[in-house]
Amino acid sequence: MIHDFGVVWAERSLMLNGLLNTLILSVLSAFAALVLGALLAMLLTHKTKAPVVVARGFVDLMRCTPFLLFAYIVYYGLPSLGIKFDNWSAGLVALIIYNTAYMAEILRGAAAAQPPEPAEAGIAFGFTGFGLYRRIVLPPLLLAAGPVVGNQVIQIVKDSAFLTIIALPELTHAASSIQSRHYVPFAAFISAVILYWLLCLLVETGVSAVGRMADARR
Amino acid sequence: MSAADVLAIFNGAVTTLLLSSLGILLGLPLGLAMALIRWSRVPLASQLVAVYVSLLRATPIVTLLLLLFFALPNVGVPIGPISAGILALTMNTSAFNCEVWRASLMDFPKDQLEAAQSVGMRASLRFRRIVFPQIVRSSLPGLINEMSLLIKVTPALAVVGVVDITRAAVRIGAETYEPLPPFFVAIAIYLPIVYALVSLQRWLERRRARLEAPA
Numbered sequence: 001m002i003h004d005f006g007v008v009w010a011e012r013s014l015m016l017n018g019l020l021n022t023l024i025l026s027v028l029s030a031f032a033a034l035v036l037g038a039l040l041a042m043l044l045t046h047k048t049k050a051p052v053v054v055a056r057g058f059v060d061l062m063r064c065t066p067f068l069l070f071a072y073i074v075y076y077g078l079p080s081l082g083i084k085f086d087n088w089s090a091g092l093v094a095l096i097i098y099n100t101a102y103m104a105e106i107l108r109g110a111a112a113a114q115p116p117e118p119a120e121a122g123i124a125f126g127f128t129g130f131g132l133y134r135r136i137v138l139p140p141l142l143l144a145a146g147p148v149v150g151n152q153v154i155q156i157v158k159d160s161a162f163l164t165i166i167a168l169p170e171l172t173h174a175a176s177s178i179q180s181r182h183y184v185p186f187a188a189f190i191s192a193v194i195l196y197w198l199l200c201l202l203v204e205t206g207v208s209a210v211g212r213m214a215d216a217r218r
Numbered sequence: 219m220s221a222a223d224v225l226a227i228f229n230g231a232v233t234t235l236l237l238s239s240l241g242i243l244l245g246l247p248l249g250l251a252m253a254l255i256r257w258s259r260v261p262l263a264s265q266l267v268a269v270y271v272s273l274l275r276a277t278p279i280v281t282l283l284l285l286l287f288f289a290l291p292n293v294g295v296p297i298g299p300i301s302a303g304i305l306a307l308t309m310n311t312s313a314f315n316c317e318v319w320r321a322s323l324m325d326f327p328k329d330q331l332e333a334a335q336s337v338g339m340r341a342s343l344r345f346r347r348i349v350f351p352q353i354v355r356s357s358l359p360g361l362i363n364e365m366s367l368l369i370k371v372t373p374a375l376a377v378v379g380v381v382d383i384t385r386a387a388v389r390i391g392a393e394t395y396e397p398l399p400p401f402f403v404a405i406a407i408y409l410p411i412v413y414a415l416v417s418l419q420r421w422l423e424r425r426r427a428r429l430e431a432p433a
Binding site for chain 2: 060061063064065066067068069070072073076077080154157158159160161162164165171172175176179185186189190192193196197199200201
């Protein structure tokens, strides 16, 4: 058993490369999904009906679709629309679009629980439209939604493991190739699991730091 | 894509539904047992459960499935794709269920327990008559939410060779050189199932809020 972990250690550059890919994918898609989700959340609460119906339809569709199937659609579907993509960009795009829906729903839910006074005061001070949203509505919203957004980031890290199926060299894919090369399944996959665990603990630490910041500002 | 192909995907759907139902049925009591271990602070077992839950919640189902499927035969436990799938789904959902059950147990009013104690109820009777009926109600939305999450990760089963919805769709796509239509059929099967669970959860939450609102 110790020997098996030695084999994984000898292949550490492959494993770290996988970890790095998982990290880059997760950070990029979490950030992009949060920004796009904030914009989509504006549509979800729009005053006119049409954008609400479209945004709601998209959000519900994504929330009822398994991520792997959506990733397959993006991976096989975009080339037939004439967009040439390698599997790395296809995976990233799939993660971003999919999680934008979840982030939008999270932010909409958090917004519904916020007191209306700050926004009303903002309007009284002459803020309108996007400026009002960006300066007055969004900052306390992000702090309030922190823990749920953190959970979604963990979900993104875990969803990225599905991308091993479209041969994206992320962490699970690295563990798979080490296992198939040296036949050390336990050591390879346990190492991957521990690294995922550390990533999630890192996200949780970040979330509680944001929570403390929010408490300090209150 | 022919009618036989659509039928093949529906056959896969039966497998998916069967395996996820088994995972749910096994994961519910397992999660409750682990929540009770943590709630009653059983020494050592409580810490072990805490680590198990934290680890399983952070592990992607694909990675867990590959670990079980390849590593268990390596240590002398023969396991097929179907059993590995059921085991992975159960382990995954039991960890999440444990947290839902535990949150309800933590919220349980202490005075009710003390009242039951004062009329001489033993711990097992107290749990059966007083605690359990109430935490089932308060946990239900969370548990159903977890069920919908479980259904959404079932395509992972295809990775180890279970012919579920996803693998059936991939196979047909490879045969017909048209990968997209079978995936749309697959999503069309998932949609109503997950949507029904999500709607049920929303309805339960609304009903609960209405019942708890001061009259």
